[in-house]
Amino acid sequence: xxxxxxxxxxxxxxxxxxxxxxxxxxxxxxxxxxxxxxxxxxxxxxxxxxxxxxxxxxxxxxxxxxxxxxxxxxxxxxxxxxxxxxxxxxxxxxxxxxxxxxxxxxxxxxxxxxxxxxxxxxxxxxxxxxxxxxxxxxxxxxxxxxxxxxxxxxxxxxxxxxxxxxxxxxxxxxxxxxxxxxxxxxxxxxxxxxxxxxxxxxxxxxxxxxxxxxxxxxxxxxxxxxxxxxxxxxxxxxxxxxxxxxxxxxxxxxxxxxxxxxxxxxxxxxxxxxxxxxxxxxxxxxxxxxxxxxxxxxxxxxxxxxxxxxxxxxxxxxxxxxxxxxxxxxxxxxxxxxxxxxxxxxxxxxxxxxxxxxxxxxxxxxxxxxxxxxxxxxxxxxxxxxxxxxxxxxxxxxxxxxxxxxxxxxxxxxxxxxxxxxxxxxxxxxxxxxxxxxxxxxxxxxxxxxxxxxxxxxxxxxxxxxxxxxxxxxxxxxxxxxxxxxxxxxxxxxxxxxxxxxxxxxxxxxxxxxxxxxxxxxxxxxxxxxxxxxxxxxxxxxxxxxxxxxxxxxxxxxxxxxxxxxxxxxxxxxxxxxxxxxxxxxxxxxxxxxxxxxxxxxxxx
Amino acid sequence: xxxxxxxxxxxxxxxxxxxxxxxxxxxxxxxxxxxxxxxxxxxxxxxxxxxxxxxxxxxxxxxxxxxxxxxxxxxxxxxxxxxxxxxxxxxxxxxxxxxxxxxxxxxxxxxxxxxxxxxxxxxxxxxxxxxxxxxxxxxxxxxxxxxxxxxxxxxxxxxxxxxxxxxxxxxxxxxxxxxxxxxxxxxxxxxxxxxxxxxxxxxxxxxxxxxxxxxxxxxxxxxxxxxxxxxxxxxxxxxxxxxxxxxxxxxxxxxxxxxxxxxxxxxxxxxxxxxxxxxxxxxxxxxxxxxxxxxxxxxxxxxxxxxxxxxxxxxxxxxxxxxxxxxxxxxxxxxxxxxxxxxxxxxxxxxxxxxxxxx
Numbered sequence: 012x013x014x015x016x017x018x019x020x021x022x023x024x025x026x027x028x029x030x031x032x033x034x035x036x037x038x039x040x041x042x043x044x045x046x047x048x049x050x051x052x053x054x055x056x057x058x059x060x061x062x063x064x065x066x067x068x069x070x071x072x073x074x075x076x077x078x079x080x081x082x083x084x085x086x087x088x089x090x091x092x093x094x095x096x097x098x099x100x101x102x103x104x105x106x107x108x109x110x111x112x113x114x115x116x117x118x119x120x121x122x123x124x125x126x127x128x129x130x131x132x133x134x135x136x137x138x139x140x141x142x143x144x145x146x147x148x149x150x151x152x153x154x155x156x157x158x159x160x161x162x163x164x165x166x167x168x169x170x171x172x173x174x175x176x177x178x179x180x181x182x183x184x185x186x187x188x189x190x191x192x193x194x195x196x197x198x199x200x201x202x203x204x205x206x207x208x209x210x211x212x213x214x215x216x217x218x219x220x221x222x223x224x225x226x227x228x229x230x231x232x233x234x235x236x237x238x239x240x241x242x243x244x245x246x247x248x249x250x251x252x253x254x255x256x257x258x259x260x261x262x263x264x265x266x267x268x269x270x271x272x273x274x275x276x277x278x279x280x281x282x283x284x285x286x287x288x289x290x291x292x293x294x295x296x297x298x299x300x301x302x303x304x305x306x307x308x309x310x311x312x313x314x315x316x317x318x319x320x321x322x323x324x325x326x327x328x329x330x331x332x333x334x335x336x337x338x339x340x341x342x343x344x345x346x347x348x349x350x351x352x353x354x355x356x357x358x359x360x361x362x363x364x365x366x367x368x369x370x371x372x373x374x375x376x377x378x379x380x381x382x383x384x385x386x387x388x389x390x391x392x393x394x395x396x397x398x399x400x401x402x403x404x405x406x407x408x409x410x411x412x413x414x415x416x417x418x419x420x421x422x423x424x425x426x427x428x429x430x431x432x433x434x435x436x437x438x439x440x441x442x443x444x445x446x447x448x449x450x451x452x453x454x455x456x457x458x459x460x461x462x463x464x465x466x467x468x469x470x471x472x473x474x475x476x477x478x479x480x481x482x483x484x485x486x487x488x489x490x491x492x493x494x495x496x497x498x499x500x501x502x503x504x505x506x507x508x509x510x511x512x513x514x515x516x517x518x519x520x521x522x523x524x525x526x527x528x529x530x531x532x533x534x535x536x537x538x539x540x541x542x543x544x545x546x547x548x549x550x551x552x553x554x555x556x557x558x559x560x561x562x563x564x565x566x567x568x569x570x571x572x573x574x575x576x577x578x579x580x581x582x583x584x585x586x587x588x589x590x591x592x593x594x595x596x597x598x599x600x601x602x603x604x605x606x607x608x609x610x611x612x613x614x615x616x
Numbered sequence: 617x618x619x620x621x622x623x624x625x626x627x628x629x630x631x632x633x634x635x636x637x638x639x640x641x642x643x644x645x646x647x648x649x650x651x652x653x654x655x656x657x658x659x660x661x662x663x664x665x666x667x668x669x670x671x672x673x674x675x676x677x678x679x680x681x682x683x684x685x686x687x688x689x690x691x692x693x694x695x696x697x698x699x700x701x702x703x704x705x706x707x708x709x710x711x712x713x714x715x716x717x718x719x720x721x722x723x724x725x726x727x728x729x730x731x732x733x734x735x736x737x738x739x740x741x742x743x744x745x746x747x748x749x750x751x752x753x754x755x756x757x758x759x760x761x762x763x764x765x766x767x768x769x770x771x772x773x774x775x776x777x778x779x780x781x782x783x784x785x786x787x788x789x790x791x792x793x794x795x796x797x798x799x800x801x802x803x804x805x806x807x808x809x810x811x812x813x814x815x816x817x818x819x820x821x822x823x824x825x826x827x828x829x830x831x832x833x834x835x836x837x838x839x840x841x842x843x844x845x846x847x848x849x850x851x852x853x854x855x856x857x858x859x860x861x862x863x864x865x866x867x868x869x870x871x872x873x874x875x876x877x878x879x880x881x882x883x884x885x886x887x888x889x890x891x892x893x894x895x896x897x898x899x900x901x902x903x904x905x906x907x908x909x910x911x912x913x914x915x916x917x918x919x920x921x922x923x924x925x926x927x928x929x930x931x932x933x934x935x936x937x938x939x940x941x942x943x944x945x946x947x948x949x950x951x952x953x954x955x956x957x958x959x960x961x962x963x964x965x966x967x968x969x970x971x972x973x974x975x
Contacts, residue, residue: 088619090619105909106909106910106912107909110906110908110909110911179909180906181906185854185855185905185906186854187853187854187855187871188854188855188906188907188908191853191854194789194853194854194908195908195909196909280871280872281871281872281873282808282871282872283808283852283853283871283872284788284808284811284820284852284853285853286788286789286852286853287789289813289814291808291809291811295872297872298872298873299855299870299871299872299873300870300873333729333737334731334737335737335738335739335740336739336740336741338740338741338742338743339741339742339743339747340741340742341742342742342747364857364866364867364868364904365868365870365875366849366867366868366870366873366874366875366876369769369770369773369774372769372773373766373769373770376762376765376766376769377762377766380758380761380762381758383754383758384751384754384755384758387714387750387751387754388747388750388751390718391718391746391747391750392747393722394718394721394722394725395740395746397722397725397726397729398721398725398729398738398740399729399737399738399740400725400729400737400738401729401731401732401735401736401737402657402661402725402726402729402730402731403653403657403731404656404657404660404661404726404730409660412664412722412723412726415722416719416722416723419714419715419718419719419722420715420719423711423714423715424711426707426710426711426758426761427704427707427708427711430703430707430761430762430765430769431765431766431769432699432700432703432764432765432766432768432769432772433700433703433704433707433765435700435769435772435864435865435866435867436697436700436704436861436864436865436866438866438904439857439859439866439904439905440861440904476637476638476641477637477640477641477644477656478636478637478640478641479633479634479637481656481659481660482633482637485663485667488667489667492671492674496674496675496678497678497682500678500679500682500683500685500686503686503687503688504685504686504687504861505687505859505861505862505902507859507902507903507904508904508906509906509911509912510911510912511911511912512912512913513912515913515915516900516902516915517894517896517897517898517900518861518862518900518902521685522685525682538626538630541630542630542633545630545634546637555641555645593741595737595739596736596737596738596739597739598739599736
């Protein structure tokens with residue numbers, strides 16, 4: 012929407028009359044422009060969130076299916092055949108489909124839920140509201156970002172129904188397995204659809220990311236200097252930068268893969284003999300390792316794309332509910348910046364055992380373990396923020412605290428895996444599964460839940476049910492640890508990832524009982540998430556209504572808008588900002604909103 | 617269990633939880649926001665403490681239960697792996713200390729500083745001294761870990777000792793092919809275009825290279841206790857990974873790009889059976905890189921034996937060359953019995969795989 016422009020002199024937004032002063036009747040929105048092809052960042056964020064939740068249910072359900080196989084490898088479940096048809100003939104999932112489920116679970120949760128659903132939701136909701144803008148720099152591109160995501164989802168969903176099944180080569184899609192159709196059923200049509208879907212997803216991410224960056228840099232309200240931004244915005248900003256710089260590399264990697272698959276090129280293929288057809292492929296000179304470099308050049312920043320928004324939201328929520336400023340604001344920005352830079356320099360730690368040059372490997376060890384320093388700073392700063400606070404345990408706050416706990420647990424195991432000498436033993440075992448599920452999967456989910464509970468009042472003008480929130484939090488935290496903590500031990504037995512059945516192995520069959528235990532808690536955990544989804548939708552319509560625009564007594568700008576803000580966010584002028592976002596408990600005052608001018612007798616921090 | 621009954625029970629539980637949640641919300645509205653917040657604060661504060669204590673007990677119990685199922689009690693089966701184990705313990709001590717410190721602080725602060733009437737939050741925006749301290753201390757700890765880690769890493773990935781034996785291991789969907797250089801000590805040339813399963817040439821050996829004529833293909837990998845071995849690792853089709861959990865090592869098998877890995881076995885298979893008390897113990901080769909539908913069944917076996925047993929085992933084997941050209945085999949009488957070694961080389965893994973897959 013080019014009709015919103017920045018006035019360089021005053022720094023305020025000048026918006027044509029339609030947006031000014033007469034909020035409420037200026038839009039003449041039809042159902043389609045308000046709920047479907049909406050250009051309002053708040054509606055787009057809801058679209059991202061709800062679509063993300065649907066995908067989370069699908070992706071979570073996939074994990075329930077394959078956990079059934081892992082927990083009960085010797086049993087059959089006729090109801091699975093009712094649902095999955097020939098993929099679970101006789102009530103037991105086929106190996107080929109097991110791998111398809113694993114692949115889809117990973118792809119859906121990493122990209123559709125924890126990238127689009129997390130960043131898409133909260134960057135969209137909070138960037139304009141917290142920097143003081145009426146909307147994104149380009150609401151049109153913002154809308155397209157959602158619809159490319161939607162399209163990517165449709166293509167991915169359709170791949171579940173093709174004859175040869177969805178892609179089954181893992182979410183990393185290493186060639187030649189992903190490049191040669193004869194290698195596996197899932198590498199036929201399913202793989203093409205998977206690549207097309209991912210390419211569309213990259214487009215969506217880039218449109219969104221460019222918008223977030225432009226909005227943060229150019230559309231801040233008067234007085235909102237960069238160092239007055241809430242940490243959420245800093246986190247979303249770095250997330251967007253990471254995405255914009257790394258997704259194109261992934262895109263090129265996928266396009267080359269598509270060429271290798273369909274046009275006979277040899278980017279990734281060399282000296283391959285297909286066992287199934289007893290024939291040698293003509294391709295020579297390619298490198299399967301090249302793909303891994305391209306993939307992980309995004310793949311590693313991707314984990315920070317997932318994690319940084321959660322960090323930002325946890326920082327904000329912990330500060331608000333401790334009634335204290337976030338400790339070490341500048342250090343928090345600095346550590347986000349350090350993490351964002353290092354995120355680009357560590358990708359090859361996923362490739363220590365590919366035959367990588369050992370010297371190169373050692374450089375990546377150093378850079379990888381360096382990330383632990385800014386991570387440690389963040390943890391200590393969160394702890395100090397809690398220290399001598401006056402903590403209110405809202406569900407959002409609980410999830411933020413849970414996030415810190417999980418980030419510590421999962422982050423510390425990264426110190427094992429980042430050290431190549433240990434990785435050579437632990438690589439691709441359950442230790443890795445435990446590590447990244449805790450630190451990037453569950454922790455980021457906790458960040459997302461924290462965000463949903465905390466900003467739900469802003470989104471819908473109502474509260475979510477607290478009791479359900481508490482049950483959701485404690486149940487999920489306990490399940491998360493019960494599921495993933497014991498997996499470290501399986502990894503220390505060398506138990507490999509992505510196995511359909513361990514019962515034939517002398518080395519791993521002792522874990523049959525444990526696998527069943529994990530499966531049971533995975534199912535309970537899944538049920539608890541359904542409870543959250545129910546709470547979410549129920550509260551949209553029946554939740555307790557907000558009576559004050561600022562329910563948490565927070566300082567940031569989003570709470571200065573009306574309870575149900577229309578397109579344009581503020582009915583009058585955009586408020587001016589005079590201070591940082593974290594004046595909680597200063598000079599004995601509970602909180603001082605950013606919009607309040609600095610008093611004459613106020614102390615400096 | 618009947619799935620519908622199960623879902624019905626879940627649904628009932630949902631409804632009960634929901635009713636309780638709704639009721640408690642009405643109660644909290646009646647009580648007033650402040651009072652109900654204080655109450656839920658107290659409950660959640662105690663939950664923080666309870667979770668911390670239960671979590672620490674749980675972690676202890678979990679370790680007691682599961683540590684014996686890992687590979688640690690039996691120790692590393694390779695000399696190089698010992699250092700990986702000691703490196704692991706060092707990392708565990710450092711991270712374990714940080715883990716306890718931070719988790720206890722997190723949940724304890726949660727409990728201790730829960731909102732109370734009359735408490736004022738302590739306004740503390742930053743403190744450069746402590747921030748500097750907790751930047752430098754982790755940096756030092758990590759430097760230690762990097763230095764130790766890289767020392768081991770360079771040793772493991774460095775050149776193998778000169779006296780090492782050489783074994784080639786090649787992955788394919790879904791099994792492993794082992795090639796020994798034979799008496800000349802060198803592996804012959806091969807090309808993937810020469811691969812011909814029917815002509816007993818599963819690796820595409822170039823028969824014009826005489827070094828190939830004595831290369832042997834056992835059905836398990838035989839290694840000698842105390843003798844370093846260098847694995848030359850390759851793949852015929854997709855990326856596989858030679859995973860050797862007992863030896864604490866692994867290396868990818870990449871088509872078109874040979875990789876290597878060396879180690880020194882410490883115990884024979886027989887000794888390990890005795891040490892673990894498991895009469896069926898085997899050093900299993902695990903495929904650690906997703907390679908297709910039967911990835912989970914791509915099992916290989918390493919038999920670590922004494923030098924005498926090894927020599928005996930090798931003497932029993934005929935070179936693959938004779939399987940491809942039975943007429944060149946000096947021991948071949950006019951009526952040769954098929955080609956036992958060749959079949960076993962290509963088919964060793966296949967039956968095992970099929971057996972699992974068809975279950």
